[in-house]
Amino acid sequence: MNENVMYSIVVPLYNEELVIDESYRRLKKVMDSTLENYEIIFINDGSSDKTREKTEKICSEDENIRLINFSRNFGHQCAITAGMENSIGQAVVVIDADLQDPPEVILDMINKWKEGYDVVYGKRAKREGESFFKRFTARSFYRLLKSMTSIDIPVDTGDFRLIDRKVCNALNSLPEKNRYVRGLVSWVGYKQTFVEFVRHERFAGDSKYPLKKMMKLAFDGITSFSYKPLMLAGYLGGLSLFIGIVSIIVEFTKCILQKTSIVNFGLIISIDLIMFGIILSCMGIIGQYIGRIFDESKGRPNYVIENIVNKAFERK
Template identity: 35%
Template structure:
């Protein structure tokens, strides 16, 4: 018998807990036929609603259900890491509780694992139901990451992924505080099969990811797996030094030839504002990397457990 660990991060998802359980257990005949035992790990990321209460109801009905509840909200990245760390399965799959990751795909995913793949990852081929502006920036983000990072980043990639224990152990060896799991998946390598499916809208509740949170998350991803912004900042600095030198030469030549003093303070102010803005922008890039180094050096735990059942 092999063991499958299902990791389900939750934050204020009391309406979806039971729905997800029902959809997942529809695969029980398949699990029984293939001699796969199930371990269902709900990771409560400091929910303020009745998420924990709903999971405890399931625990009373099914001993395969477990819950790890955080002392506060640490974020989805911490929840996924906790799930991987607590999992005992020969195979591990991460899924969203809102049913945007269809449990019905699991039999097909296992078929690829048995063919020799180390992981089966999923990606959406459509973004139906998403705001157009979010879809546009999401596509630009994945395109940018492919250009500036050495990790494999697929457009529309989900966290929904079935992995072997070997790959899970490799991910757990990366104990960095500032985590960007989509990048970590690509960085550790291993043979991966990409499974495409149509976008599925949430079964219940509302998404916890607004545009600002997604923007911050994308910046974390870029700074976690690429030093290209630092290189860009250096090139911009060199470029403006060259422009400034050429302008000085131009002003001197103009004075010597035409005897016309440089005039026009508005243009001067515009130049000063532009160069100052570039300087602050480059300083901000350096600050992002410095902040991440600062958080890593402090060696704080990635999450704290309040309750585990």
């Protein structure tokens, strides 16, 4: 490892042609002000616009910049993983290119790191430019995840954080496929703290995390760090059985007292719908876990690198 590189800045990219130049400019300005050696690693996660061409141009003009091109789109968490696995700095900072997380906050993180903290995560004091639905669902998810897991995953945080080299090495040693990086950072432990900041509106372009991807990330977070959904499936099964038994007893008693037929199609259909709904819900929960077991069993890599541009810093 090249010991002269103090900081590695990991920046996932997916169709960021409108922001890449400004993102690079601000990151460079911040990192130059440290007066220490650094590298910025851009990970092109299968972009279909001009992100690759623009970033390759930046690499040709600045030896501190590296670009990792994926062979296709593997996802945000895999891009972060690739950046960490290819970083060589003594401290690694993960930040998105959209400038919602201000690069200037990195300096505050560095100060905390130099005080002796191994992980410094960015905590959002305020979220600008986001809809009420996005803020509400994000806030609800973070608190739901915290209540369901046995580890302390900080609320109102994303992947924007600084981690020490030993923390990065610990994360790189974890082999799991459906990665929820911010949860894994909490899981490995070490001395952690936070810095608060105001999350800005995107500089340009659209969010790369639509509802579908947010749901995928939420499932990865919950199933990676909690077995409570499986327990919930068992509780629902017990509740379904209880409802069915009570309904049968009530209906049977009613029929005896009123001297009517025991067969009541409305009741039977209602009970069937309740029980089938609960059964299918439980199967869906179990399926999420089985799907992740299947992914782990295949042993495929998390990503495939097409090429790396500007290998100014190499592992030794």
